[in-house]
Amino acid sequence: MDSLSDISLVAQVAVFHNRRAFDQLVRKYQSPVRRFLLNLTLGDESLCDDLAQDTFLKAYTHITQFRGVASFQTWLFRIAYNVFYDYKRKDGERYLVNGEGSLDSKTELASGHVSSSTSQLKMDISTALAQLKEDERACVTLQLIEGYSIDEIAKILKMPANTVKSHLRRGKEKLTTYLKENGYDGNR
Amino acid sequence: MDMTEIDDKLLQQFFEPARQKQIEDNGFTERVMRRLPDKAKALKLSNYWTAFCLTIGLILFVVYRGWEPLIVSLVSLARMVSQNINPISFFMVLGMLGCWLIVDLTQRMWRLQV
Numbered sequence: 001m002d003s004l005s006d007i008s009l010v011a012q013v014a015v016f017h018n019r020r021a022f023d024q025l026v027r028k029y030q031s032p033v034r035r036f037l038l039n040l041t042l043g044d045e046s047l048c049d050d051l052a053q054d055t056f057l058k059a060y061t062h063i064t065q066f067r068g069v070a071s072f073q074t075w076l077f078r079i080a081y082n083v084f085y086d087y088k089r090k091d092g093e094r095y096l097v098n099g100e101g102s103l104d105s106k107t108e109l110a111s112g113h114v115s116s117s118t119s120q121l122k123m124d125i126s127t128a129l130a131q132l133k134e135d136e137r138a139c140v141t142l143q144l145i146e147g148y149s150i151d152e153i154a155k156i157l158k159m160p161a162n163t164v165k166s167h168l169r170r171g172k173e174k175l176t177t178y179l180k181e182n183g184y185d186g187n188r
Numbered sequence: 189m190d191m192t193e194i195d196d197k198l199l200q201q202f203f204e205p206a207r208q209k210q211i212e213d214n215g216f217t218e219r220v221m222r223r224l225p226d227k228a229k230a231l232k233l234s235n236y237w238t239a240f241c242l243t244i245g246l247i248l249f250v251v252y253r254g255w256e257p258l259i260v261s262l263v264s265l266a267r268m269v270s271q272n273i274n275p276i277s278f279f280m281v282l283g284m285l286g287c288w289l290i291v292d293l294t295q296r297m298w299r300l301q302v
Contacts, residue, residue, distance in 0.1 A: 016298040031211040176195040
């Protein structure tokens with residue numbers, strides 16, 4: 001039902017240039033798109049918002065290319081990843097240096113602080129994700145935070161499913177090692 | 189319990205807060221809507237261009253007496269059609285044209301509303 005209402009809104013945007021329908025789509029999907037980009041940019045809130053705006057602008061100008069094969073959110077995530085990838089190719093090296101991002105502007109969202117009553121270390125999701133290579137980070141974010149299946153991740157990132165599996169395995173291994181080394185045991 | 193299972197559990201717990209977090213809009217949608225290209229403006233320009241081409245066409249039609257060959261063609265076409273017209277095909281074409289006209293009019297009315 002949800003995808004049907006999305007398709008109806010998309011049709012109104014594509015055929016009648018209905019801005020109100022697009023407004024509804026942006027409101028509905030701004031949170032997952034911004035959360036995805038925030039994790040990709042390691043918590044850089046202003047950059048994430050710029051990229052998210054570009055994502056929705058591209059979605060608007062290319063809305064007729066949405067075929068409804070995948071969900072609208074999957075299509076948006078694909079655009080978001082392309083926007084991020086283009087940005088990184090042009091200008092990205094300044095904030096991502098060998099997987100260790102500048103984490104000065106961490107946000108409330110990115111700081112998934114986990115604390116327990118005793119000596120639980122404050123663990124930051126952005127810091128943990130910074131341990132990963134970019135493809136690994138994208139795969140891990142899409143699976144562990146956004147809840148996508150391997151096949152869907154493969155479609156979003158335009159990678160073979162086996163490559164996604166490899167990235168996920170390596171990413172999860174690195175994260176587990178990192179969390180354990182920093183004293184995170186999952187108990188609250 | 190094997191190693192992979194322990195890892196997954198740990199990671200699921202670690203990412204739980206991020207999974208549940210919703211980002212507030214805080215004017216984001218308005219900022220996006222302000223930056224949208226104005227398709228209505230583009231539509232206006234395209235209408236001006238259509239009107240311009242139509243005017244040129246009309247002038248050429250009058251200058252070169254376009255109605256003369258048109259009348260000749262129409263008369264010969266009418267003669268040919270009246271000799272061997274198929275009513276089924278005729279009504280099918282009429283129906284198709286009617287549907288197209290209705291869809292086009294609806295679209296135009298929608299655009300005017302938006």
